[in-house]
Amino acid sequence: MPLSETRITPRITLYQRWLAEQRGLSFATYDELWQWSVTDLDGFWGSLWDYFDLRSPTPHEAVLADERMPGAGWFPGAQVNYVQQVFRHVDASYGAGHPAIVFRNEWMHEDHCSLDLSWRELKREVASLAVSLRRKGVQRGDRVAAYLPNTPQTVVAFLACASIGAVWSLCSPEMGPVAVLDRFRQIEPKVLIACDGSSYGGRDHDRRPVLAELLDGLPSVTDFILWPYLLREADADDFATPTRRAHDLRALLAGDPRDFEPEWLPFDHPLWIVYSSGTTGLPKPIVHSHGGIMLEALKLLVLHNNLGPTVETGDRFHWSTSTAWVMWNCQVNALLGGTTICLYDGSPTGRSEVPDWGTLWRFAAETGTTMFGAGAAFYANCLKAGVEPQRVADLSALRAVGSTGSPLSEECYDWLWRSLPKVEGRDIWVNPISGGTDFAGAFIAGLPTLPMVRGEMQCRCLGAAVESWSEPDAQGRGHALINEVGELVCTRPMPSMPLQFWNDPGERRYRESYFETYPGGRDDGSLAGPVWRHGDWIRIVPHPESGASGAVIYGRSDATINRFGVRMGTAEIYRAIEALPQVVDSLVVDLEYLGRPSWMGAFVVLREGLQLDGELSEAIRTAIRSALSPRYVPDEVIQVPAIPRTLSGKKMELPVKKLLQGAHPDEVLKRDAMANAASVDWFVDFAARRQAANP
Numbered sequence: 001m002p003l004s005e006t007r008i009t010p011r012i013t014l015y016q017r018w019l020a021e022q023r024g025l026s027f028a029t030y031d032e033l034w035q036w037s038v039t040d041l042d043g044f045w046g047s048l049w050d051y052f053d054l055r056s057p058t059p060h061e062a063v064l065a066d067e068r069m070p071g072a073g074w075f076p077g078a079q080v081n082y083v084q085q086v087f088r089h090v091d092a093s094y095g096a097g098h099p100a101i102v103f104r105n106e107w108m109h110e111d112h113c114s115l116d117l118s119w120r121e122l123k124r125e126v127a128s129l130a131v132s133l134r135r136k137g138v139q140r141g142d143r144v145a146a147y148l149p150n151t152p153q154t155v156v157a158f159l160a161c162a163s164i165g166a167v168w169s170l171c172s173p174e175m176g177p178v179a180v181l182d183r184f185r186q187i188e189p190k191v192l193i194a195c196d197g198s199s200y201g202g203r204d205h206d207r208r209p210v211l212a213e214l215l216d217g218l219p220s221v222t223d224f225i226l227w228p229y230l231l232r233e234a235d236a237d238d239f240a241t242p243t244r245r246a247h248d249l250r251a252l253l254a255g256d257p258r259d260f261e262p263e264w265l266p267f268d269h270p271l272w273i274v275y276s277s278g279t280t281g282l283p284k285p286i287v288h289s290h291g292g293i294m295l296e297a298l299k300l301l302v303l304h305n306n307l308g309p310t311v312e313t314g315d316r317f318h319w320s321t322s323t324a325w326v327m328w329n330c331q332v333n334a335l336l337g338g339t340t341i342c343l344y345d346g347s348p349t350g351r352s353e354v355p356d357w358g359t360l361w362r363f364a365a366e367t368g369t370t371m372f373g374a375g376a377a378f379y380a381n382c383l384k385a386g387v388e389p390q391r392v393a394d395l396s397a398l399r400a401v402g403s404t405g406s407p408l409s410e411e412c413y414d415w416l417w418r419s420l421p422k423v424e425g426r427d428i429w430v431n432p433i434s435g436g437t438d439f440a441g442a443f444i445a446g447l448p449t450l451p452m453v454r455g456e457m458q459c460r461c462l463g464a465a466v467e468s469w470s471e472p473d474a475q476g477r478g479h480a481l482i483n484e485v486g487e488l489v490c491t492r493p494m495p496s497m498p499l500q501f502w503n504d505p506g507e508r509r510y511r512e513s514y515f516e517t518y519p520g521g522r523d524d525g526s527l528a529g530p531v532w533r534h535g536d537w538i539r540i541v542p543h544p545e546s547g548a549s550g551a552v553i554y555g556r557s558d559a560t561i562n563r564f565g566v567r568m569g570t571a572e573i574y575r576a577i578e579a580l581p582q583v584v585d586s587l588v589v590d591l592e593y594l595g596r597p598s599w600m601g602a603f604v605v606l607r608e609g610l611q612l613d614g615e616l617s618e619a620i621r622t623a624i625r626s627a628l629s630p631r632y633v634p635d636e637v638i639q640v641p642a643i644p645r646t647l648s649g650k651k652m653e654l655p656v657k658k659l660l661q662g663a664h665p666d667e668v669l670k671r672d673a674m675a676n677a678a679s680v681d682w683f684v685d686f687a688a689r690r691q692a693a694n695p
Contacts, residue, residue, distance in 0.1 A: 010448045012303050018051055029547025030450060030459055038465035038492055041067065045295060045463065045495060049075070052298050055088075056080060057264055064493070069532055070510055072493035079264035080291045082271055082336070083126065083163040087262065089309070089338040090119040098314040099340055101152045102367045106199060106346025106359070117152050122159075128255035129160035130262075136223045136245070138191060140165030140263070143273070145189035145221075147171050147180060147207070147214065149198045150323050150345040153227055153249065155332055157193050162271055162290070163262035166191075169273040169285075172324035173198040173205070177213040178627040179572055183275050186285050187502050188220040193249065197230030202351035204230055208238075215239060225249050267291035273502055274326055276437040276513075281571055284513060285502035288440050292495035296441040297333035299462060304445040305402070305431065307371060309338035318342035319373035319402065320360055324629070326437040327373070327404065342367040348378060357385040358392035365393035373402030376432070379412045380597070388419050395421055400429040400448070406562065406592060407553055408432045413454035432457045434553045436534060438514070439496045443488065443534065444551045456541055456550035465492035466551075468538045469518065469531075476529065477520035481540070487557055488538040489518060489531050497532070555592035558654060562590060563600065563631045570653060573602075576627035577620055582606055585643045588634065589657040601660075602634035605643060612639035638686075642679035644669070659687045 016033065019025040023043070027033040037044040046063040056078040066073035089100075100122040107113035117125075138144065144161045148154040148170065161168045169187055171180045173195055184192075192214065197206045207230075215221060226236035227249040240246035268289040275283040301307045307315045317334045318341070321327040334341050344363050349355035364372050382389070389395060401416055408430075417427040430452055435442035443466045446458040460466045468486035469478035478487070501510045514532050521529035537554035561568045570588050577586045585605040592598045602620065606612060617637045624633050644652040655668040665684050671677035 011306050011308060012447055012449055015051060015303055019047060022050070023047060030447065031547050031549060034460055034462060034548075037462040041463075041492060045074070048295055048299055052302075054080065054294065055084065060267070067493060069493050069515065069530060070497065070507060072495075072497070073268075074289075074495045075267040075291055078267040078291065080267055080294060081163065081262040081265050082290045082294055083159050083262040084264075085294055086159060086335045087123055089335070090123050092309070092338065098309070100335060101155060102316065102340060102342045103152050104344055104363055104367065105151070106202070106344075106351050115152055122152075122156065124256055125156045125253045126159040126163060127257045127260035129156060129249075129252050130163045131255060131257045131260060132247075132252040133160060133166065133191065134164055136191070136247075138164065138166050138223075140265070141167060141270070142191070143167045143169060143187045143189040144191045144193065145169045145171075145184045145187070145218075146323075147173055147192065147194035147211070148227065148323060149173055149195060149229065150321065150328060150343050151229070152343065153229075153253070154323060155335075155341075155343075156253065157249075158272075158332065163260075165263050165265050165269060167270045167273060167287070170323050170328070172322045172629075173207050174200065174322060174629050174631075175324060176625075176627040176629065177210050177217070178575060179568075179629070180210075180214055181217045182282050182572060183285065184214070184218055186282060187273055189218060190220060191223045191225065192218060192221045193225040193227065195227045195229040196234035199230065199346055199351075201347040201349070202353065206230065208234065211239065215244065223247065225252065265290055268499055270499060272329070274329065274437050274440065281509075283572070284509060286438060287499045287502055288496060289499050292497070292499075293329075293333065293440055294336060296439070296494065296496035297330070297336050300433075300442050300445060301330075301334050301339065302337045304433075304442070304447060304461060305371060306400070306448050307334055307337060307339045314338065314340055315370045316340045316342050316368050316397070317371050317373075318344065318364060318367065318369045320344065320348055320375070320378060326440055329440055342369050348374070355381075355385070357382045357387045358389070361387070361389040361395065362393045364398060365395055368397045370397055371400040371402060371431075372398060373404070375405035376403045376408040376412065377406060377597070379403060379416065380409065383412055383415045390419065390421050398428065399423050400431050403430070403432040404434060404442075406598065407555065408455075410455040413452075427452070434536065434551075438498065438534070439494060441494070441496050443490065444538075444553065447548075450548050451543075451546050453541075453543070453550055456552055458550055459548050460540075460551065463494055465490055466538070466540075467491060468540050469533075472518055472520070473523060475520040475523075476516075476518055477523035478518050478531075479523045483539060483541060485537050485539045485554055487517070488534040488536040488553075490534065491527055491531050561588065561600065561632060562592065563598070568628065568632050570651075572628060573624060573632055576623045577602065577604065579627075580619060580623055582610055582616055583620070587640075587643045587651050587653060587656060589653060589660060591657065591660055599636075600632075600634045602637045603640045603643065604637060605641065606639060612637065640679075640682055642676055642682075644679045644683065645675045656683055659683055660690060662687075662691060 042063040060075040060078035065076045099116040100119045101117040103115040105113045144166045224246045228234035236246040236248045270287045271290045273285045317339050319327050319331045350359035420428045431446035433442040433445040443464045444457045450458045468481045469489045515530035517533040518531040519529045521527040535558045537557050539552045541550040587603045590600040621633045658668040
């Protein structure tokens with residue numbers, strides 16, 4: 001990748017110049033460039049390999065050896081390592097003066113609450129921990145699980161694992177033991193790295209009792225590594241047993257193995273396991289590859305988000321996230337392109353009992369953030385609180401704001417343009433993106449070279465063959481819709497699509513999750529199936545005057561709970577609720593609305609003779625908060641006589657959700673396919689009353 005970029009010339013423009021000079025390819029509009037990128041997969045993805053000058057000690061035999069979904073074969077013969085690409089920036093001309101990581105937590109200015117980590121120090125700590133892991137017997141393919149907050153130590157631990165071919169998996173300390181064990185038990189980690197506690201909103205949370213539960217539930221762990229983040233005197237030896245060694249992370253980071261080099265791995269070697277919750281069963285353990293994530297990340301963060309280094313200066317990228325969200329992975333991915341990442345740990349409203357929605361804006365000012373990202377709910381809360389960011393902080397370095405997690409309302413676009421500084425005389429670039437944990441990337445994003453339209457994302461991402469499709473016909477076929485809301489599908493493979501789900505014989509769960517809605521492809525026969533169905537409602541909006549097509553996302557088309565951008569399967573919430581002896585059955589729905597807060601309701605069936613009161617309602621909320629996270633505490637708990645179920649006994653989550661969103665009962669609830677058709681009457685009445693009260 002050339003080092004002569006400047007902020008004046010967008011990186012997408014530099015890439016198009018390179019295509020013209022090196023490939024003889026010229027495109028008059030972005031839609032033409034996008035169309036080429038999704039039809040000539042060999043040409044496009046091969047161009048990214050060359051443009052970013054990816055390294056391999058052995059040549060690849062092809063770009064796309066086998067075009068199928070699932071199971072496409074990318075860059076066979078190539079050897080890569082995510083960490084090799086990160087380390088390339090250590091000795092670059094800009095590396096000496098610009099840190100790799102800038103960190104603050106919610107204490108901000110108190111001792112041990114801030115850190116600037118140089119590229120060279122990042123490499124030293126990664127190498128030290130990697131060598132220590134090797135000495136403890138960690139080999140390629142071994143799983144290393146982590147229970148850590150959004151701090152530099154977590155980034156170092158991830159890179160150390162990836163550098164030796166171990167497979168990383170991460171949960172946030174805000175998550176309770178039930179949710180964590182539901183994830184980690186599936187992958188049987190050899191090592192667990194965890195903090196002793198964390199802080200959020202001014203309250204300290206000692207997690208050592210949770211660590212004891214996790215270790216008891218993970219007999220595969222042979223080595224436990226403790227990071228005393230909250231309590232400096234916390235002792236790792238307290239967790240040692242005759243079959244499990246315990247270590248202090250600080251000691252493992254203190255070495256200086258100067259001759260360490262990351263291992264060369266096959267392009268499709270597993271990098272990490274992330275979790276995307278479906279509506280039933282355990283969370284899906286999704287495996288992504290080193291090579292696929294590298295290409296997707298460089299494309300998204302450099303070409304679309306316009307991030308990267310220059311000879312004179314460098315971008316600084318912050319996304320407000322916890323380690324429970326794939327946006328943590330996205331933020332770390334910016335290191336691949338030489339961008340400084342700015343990490344913040346704790347509550348986005350600081351330590352005050354009264355929420356301070358200026359906290360993150362001051363953080364952005366202090367760290368010199370050039371691109372600031374957050375969930376759409378954060379901006380909506382700032383708007384409601386009357387925050388004017390440029391009055392609470394010097395945001396002169398800020399050049400772009402990103403949003404994801406849920407639709408960004410038109411009011412928030414206007415507020416951002418009104419409340420943030422102009423950039424070179426123009427409104428600041430508002431760059432919402434939409435993608436998923438499922439492929440650790442974005443389907444829809446933006447470009448600094450395209451016009452902004454309030455309420456819309458600017459374009460479909462390069463290499464992402466995204467369309468809006470009609471409901472499938474009897475043969476599982478659909479057709480593309482323009483300017484109509486339909487299912488978001490991707491019709492061609494991408495390198496960062498999952499390698500597999502962990503421990504998924506015959507790819508049963510993988511296929512069920514993405515490929516069973518449209519097994520027949522297009523209804524005109526021009527495309528064979530199966531086609532990736534993502535689970536979002538989307539509308540593609542053509543703009544002939546600009547040569548690009550925008551997009552609007554309308555939320556989830558399935559029943560997955562999506563609270564503040566972090567998804568959770570209802571099955572996990574049911575386990576927490578139904579563990580209470582008073583609760584017989586339950587159903588949870590999360591209603592998303594464009595431009596206003598979502599509403600999550602928990603419907604419960606109680607044991608005979610019991611009535612829901614304030615005490616029991618709070619017990620239900622506490623059970624969810626303790627087992628999972630405060631994010632998934634419902635807005636309302638409601639007693640019902642029965643939960644609608646199919647003949648096979650499945651809870652009818654999606655039909656109830658559609659009913660509450662205003663659908664006609666006969667369109668979404670097939671009484672002859674139900675085990676308890678009479679249960680529908682209560683929900684029909686409730687939906688009518690709710691619709692009347694909330695038009």
